[in-house]
Amino acid sequence: MPFGYVSPAQAMRDKAEYARQGIARGRSCVTLEYDGGILLMAPNPSSALHKISEIYDRIAFAAVGRYPEYENLRKAGITYADITGYQFDRHDVTARSLANYYAQNLGTIFTENLKPFEVEIVVAEVGDRPDGDQIYRISFDGSVTDEPGFVAFGGQADQVSAALKERYSADMSLTDAFGAALAALSTSGNGERNEIAANQLEVAILDRTRDHRAFRRIRAARLEELIRDSRPDSKTDQNTSPETPPSDASSGSAPVGDDGPSPPA
Amino acid sequence: MGSYFDGSQPGPFAGGQAGPGQMRDWASGWPVSFMDRQTSSFADFVASYSPDLLPGRGPGASVAPAAPAAPVTPAPAGGGPALRDLPHATTIVAATCHQGVVLAGDRRATAGSMIAKRDVEKVFRSDEFSAIAYSGTGSAGIEVVRLFQVELEHYEKMEGRPLSLEGKANRLAWMVRGNLAAAMQGFVVVPLFVGYDEEIGQGRIFSYDPLGGPYDEQRFHSIGSGSVFARGALKKLYADDMPVRDAVLACVQALYDAADDDSATGGPDLTRRIFPVVATVTADGFSKLSESESAQYAEQVVQERLSSPDGPAAPLHAAS
Numbered sequence: 001m002p003f004g005y006v007s008p009a010q011a012m013r014d015k016a017e018y019a020r021q022g023i024a025r026g027r028s029c030v031t032l033e034y035d036g037g038i039l040l041m042a043p044n045p046s047s048a049l050h051k052i053s054e055i056y057d058r059i060a061f062a063a064v065g066r067y068p069e070y071e072n073l074r075k076a077g078i079t080y081a082d083i084t085g086y087q088f089d090r091h092d093v094t095a096r097s098l099a100n101y102y103a104q105n106l107g108t109i110f111t112e113n114l115k116p117f118e119v120e121i122v123v124a125e126v127g128d129r130p131d132g133d134q135i136y137r138i139s140f141d142g143s144v145t146d147e148p149g150f151v152a153f154g155g156q157a158d159q160v161s162a163a164l165k166e167r168y169s170a171d172m173s174l175t176d177a178f179g180a181a182l183a184a185l186s187t188s189g190n191g192e193r194n195e196i197a198a199n200q201l202e203v204a205i206l207d208r209t210r211d212h213r214a215f216r217r218i219r220a221a222r223l224e225e226l227i228r229d230s231r232p233d234s235k236t237d238q239n240t241s242p243e244t245p246p247s248d249a250s251s252g253s254a255p256v257g258d259d260g261p262s263p264p265a
Numbered sequence: 266m267g268s269y270f271d272g273s274q275p276g277p278f279a280g281g282q283a284g285p286g287q288m289r290d291w292a293s294g295w296p297v298s299f300m301d302r303q304t305s306s307f308a309d310f311v312a313s314y315s316p317d318l319l320p321g322r323g324p325g326a327s328v329a330p331a332a333p334a335a336p337v338t339p340a341p342a343g344g345g346p347a348l349r350d351l352p353h354a355t356t357i358v359a360a361t362c363h364q365g366v367v368l369a370g371d372r373r374a375t376a377g378s379m380i381a382k383r384d385v386e387k388v389f390r391s392d393e394f395s396a397i398a399y400s401g402t403g404s405a406g407i408e409v410v411r412l413f414q415v416e417l418e419h420y421e422k423m424e425g426r427p428l429s430l431e432g433k434a435n436r437l438a439w440m441v442r443g444n445l446a447a448a449m450q451g452f453v454v455v456p457l458f459v460g461y462d463e464e465i466g467q468g469r470i471f472s473y474d475p476l477g478g479p480y481d482e483q484r485f486h487s488i489g490s491g492s493v494f495a496r497g498a499l500k501k502l503y504a505d506d507m508p509v510r511d512a513v514l515a516c517v518q519a520l521y522d523a524a525d526d527d528s529a530t531g532g533p534d535l536t537r538r539i540f541p542v543v544a545t546v547t548a549d550g551f552s553k554l555s556e557s558e559s560a561q562y563a564e565q566v567v568q569e570r571l572s573s574p575d576g577p578a579a580p581l582h583a584a585s
């Protein structure tokens with residue numbers, strides 16, 4: 001319990017600082033739109049414990065921070081979506097209402113709990129057409145932001161976001177979007193590029209064209225293929241969208257280590 | 266039935282005192298907790314969150330209709346005069362085949378002596394490797410199917426893996442049991458559940474009675490008012506490990522025979538192009554025959570019946 005008197009303003013600031021530090025300790029996660037839907041990517045050494053998950057037919061969830069906390073939120077979100085879809089209809093479940101639900105929940109937790117949740121989550125929904133795609137970011141205090149196009153959150157979010165902004169353009173192909181996301185996540189502070197191996201990556205897409213459930217994980221052979229195809233040096237003639245190559249050639253350094261307060265390896 | 270399923274008692278996972286991180290529904294005063302889920306079962310959750318959403322229950326009905334104190338006796342068929350006219354009755358057939366299983370159902374719903382609906386869909390995809398069909402009261406059946414579909418998907422999303430085929434069959438038995446109070450008032454729902462068991466590489470059939478189940482069925486099975494006729498037909502037409510196409514044809518023949526003798530089962534309607542719904546579940550997953558594919562089978566059967574109205578004859582002496 002707090003020792004002596006702490007002003008409510010100070011207590012809030014302390015909580016916010018605590019949560020921000022917790023989130024900054026881990027790795028970043030990126031979400032971006034491409035021509036066929038939405039791509040979500042995060043470094044994750046574990047193949048069993050996920051940061052990116054399916055919530056509903058066309059809605060995905062991605063989180064950074066403390067695993068038990070965002071895992072709880074993930075399950076609550078799935079419950080909320082399934083109950084709404086069951087009570088009304090599957091088409092009545094939207095990312096917007098889910099984002100508001102998370103905002104309410106996280107806001108209450110931030111205010112009432114002794115320790116806030118050290119999480120930042122993104123809820124993404126793929127539309128029938130590109131202009132129907134939505135990405136919402138909900139932070140630890142319950143504030144919701146609409147993030148059109150792309151978002152990087154958690155870890156060194158500013159750096160990754162800047163790197164992503166350089167490479168992102170609307171209506172990219174999956175390969176190009178993949179390359180942009182991977183490059184942004186691989187960029188470390190001093191501009192070097194640290195390679196992330198396929199088994200250290202968690203990747204999923206919301207595929208607009210799929211029936212019923214749009215969410216699909218990209219793993220194993222398909223993931224290796226995408227990593228290969230998205231390298232700047234393996235560009236084929238069909239690849240027309242501009243892509244800034246990384247500043248150095250790959251140094252072949254070992255993949256960046258573990259994840260801080262995220263899923264144990 | 267004083268179980269937590271009927272909402273008369275709080276269950277083990279019922280929303281209790283609101284703890285940290287739980288939302289409070291200030292309007293009604295009780296905690297609305299989607300957080301800290303103990304179970305990955307959607308139906309369990311609904312039972313504690315809002316039991317009136319469960320099949321066979323109405324809004325505001327948090328207590329089951331008063332069960333008779335005497336030993337259970339079935340309600341008079343169809344309940345009172347108004348309730349008797351709810352659409353029901355049908356024939357559903359299922360047959361295992363080479364590396365899979367076929368599930369087919371007719372399209373008719375009757376209310377008393379009237380045909381209530383000509384194009385009812387009674388066969389549904391429950392998930393990628395299973396299918397479900399129901400007999401009994403139409404609206405109650407649809408609710409059970411819907412809840413079951415959400416239950417399977419919910420579990421898969423929560424846990425990151427689908428239920429085993431037996432797990433799915435058991436969950437369905439639990440739901441059928443939960444409908445018992447309504448069944449005793451005449452709104453019976455009896456499903457037929459089939460799935461492709463990836464572990465053994467075979468199709469499987471599970472049947473139920475109004476109290477639950479499941480019963481593991483071998484080879485083929487049929488439920489509904491026309492099931493006695495369908496089963497008799499399949500007895501003569503079925504062969505072990507038939508190719509899928511043959512199993513489909515056998516099922517369509519069996520449905521035709523059921524419609525021939527049961528007024529509550531509908532045969533193929535060539536004028537309106539309404540044909541039996543046929544689904545297959547194999548290693549490639551669930552697949553429902555398109556209208557034109559189903560039409561092909563139905564038209565073939567009808568064409569043959571023009572010369573042999575009772576269908577293919579079975580040899581009197583088994584081949585030695």
